[in-house]
Amino acid sequence: MTLNSLMDSFQGDDDKKSWAHFQERIAKAPEQVLRYYRNSNSKPTWPVLSGRPSKDDIPKCIYCGGSMCCEFQILPQLLYYFGVENEVNSLDWASIVVYACEASCEASLPYKHEYARVQLYSPSACPIV
Numbered sequence: 001m002t003l004n005s006l007m008d009s010f011q012g013d014d015d016k017k018s019w020a021h022f023q024e025r026i027a028k029a030p031e032q033v034l035r036y037y038r039n040s041n042s043k044p045t046w047p048v049l050s051g052r053p054s055k056d057d058i059p060k061c062i063y064c065g066g067s068m069c070c071e072f073q074i075l076p077q078l079l080y081y082f083g084v085e086n087e088v089n090s091l092d093w094a095s096i097v098v099y100a101c102e103a104s105c106e107a108s109l110p111y112k113h114e115y116a117r118v119q120l121y122s123p124s125a126c127p128i129v
């Protein structure tokens with residue numbers, strides 16, 4: 001699978017424009033597979049417009065009830081390193097963004113419940129927890 005073949009599966013000019021912007025950002029470090037956001041005001045760079053969550057889509061922290069912010073983003077380039085072929089029903093995503101508590105509460109817990117948002121290339125996105 002190549003990034004250009006992914007591009008062919010996009011629908012709509014807005015998504016193509018968004019993808020071009022995404023490519024431009026990623027081209028600065030083309031081998032990156034993960035983007036880490038240190039600043040809680042950071043916004044993920046979504047590859048396509050469709051399937052982006054609105055602020056209301058992001059749940060509140062289950063421990064303190066506070067807002068969650070994006071912590072890191074897994075890029076579709078990782079699929080290349082997994083050796084995933086471009087097949088129907090194969091593993092595929094445009095982006096996976098993981099959100100964590102903005103206040104970093106309950107730091108003593110070894111494992112914490114976070115929220116992952118998966119953006120697919122189709123117009124729909126499915127949230128998983």
Ligand SMILES: [Zn+2]
Binds near residue numbers: 063064101102103104
């Ligand atoms: Zn919290």
